[in-house]
Amino acid sequence: MHLLTNDMSSSFIPTIGLVLGPLKFDTLLDSVKWDEKGLAVAIAQNVDTGAILMQGFINREALATTISSKKATFYSRSRTTLWTKGETSMNFINVYDIFLDCDRDSIIYLGKPDGPTCHTGSETCYYTSVLNFLNQSQAEENNLAMTTLYSLESRVTQRKEELLVPQNGKPSWTRRLLLDDKLLCSKIRYLDFILEILKISVHGCVKVEEVLQVLRLRFSQSGVEEKKSRKAQG
């Protein structure tokens, strides 16, 4: 089921790409603190999820191109050319807004990707966890950097998939019961919790960040408890 009935062309900030006074445009480009090679850091971030998609470099021309084309454009230091993310894969990053940092040597392209950003097919380029590498005996890649809400979503999805796999050819009575959405939900403790917490947040008493922090702490505790109880059961 997909809810995406609206057309993406009705953009969040509909003014990007308007005809701008060339003076103001130049003032902006001049205000960036370009380094000795004429570059600054550019970070592409998913406007909906906050996921950091990729990081590249920009020069003056790359930034000007992004502002006018609305497609995230970078400068390749190895190939010494401009390149628009998606020019080969067609997975463009559609830029809604651009932010400069306090000392103006770093920018964020806040946008919506058309598809996976990484040339490997991964949703983002950041799929190698340093801690995972250091703590595991086997190198396990495909460990996407995820913030609390998406980490939760991923756990819930994984749990649901586990429940859907028949273990001895056909699903057991328990499994069939669990496939029922209502029962499934009652089994997955996080769900009611997230809804309650989001209700409180939406009523304006707490900030979404606080809600997510509580979720993260509960979540990691229940993870630890779960592991403990599994070990106890042997």
Place this chain on the structure above:
Amino acid sequence: MHLLTNDMSSSFIPTIGLVLGPLKFDTLLDSVKWDEKGLAVAIAQNVDTGAILMQGFINREALATTISSKKATFYSRSRTTLWTKGETSMNFINVYDIFLDCDRDSIIYLGKPDGPTCHTGSETCYYTSVLNFLNQSQAEENNLAMTTLYSLESRVTQRKEELLVPQNGKPSWTRRLLLDDKLLCSKIRYLDFILEILKISVHGCVKVEEVLQVLRLRFSQSGVEEKKSRKAQG
């Protein structure tokens, strides 16, 4: 009201800082594609909200220090020294995990900030919107880069604050009514929508990202409609 009763020390990933084999540690540091100056890009991201807090550079020592201390540490190119974010302000960024990108020249410090990250007191360093600058006659700063959920939260909070300000000395009957949480909620259309949509998402039918995209589109449409109706009335 604060929900934060849990101790932050019960961390998400409790294994960081463990005694690690020096060999594995070296293998990891060697695997980073340090540039000709021995540097790589480091991006600090809020683990709960996904907000990009700041961007700096790291050398081998800065990364090693972050892994062992759990505090986001960078290399200052201007001062040519290591520095730990928070060493002056005490607003440390407590690192839960670190991610390498596909070509290993860029990393994410995924962590929880103790307070505002920017030396200006701003929550993040990215508070200057390029589009805002190009489209407005007056330069307006303090325009934090915000993803859909936080943009929504900020609008709701702002609307609530507007309603709380008495216009002629004392709140009108309408205003007093609006201060009632239930009525306020019925006035702010987004709220029921977000709850419904989150329920659907939680039930596993759609991804959180899709939910947020729909929210963003509805949200921007209702913003446009609101402006139109204001102009029509004005």
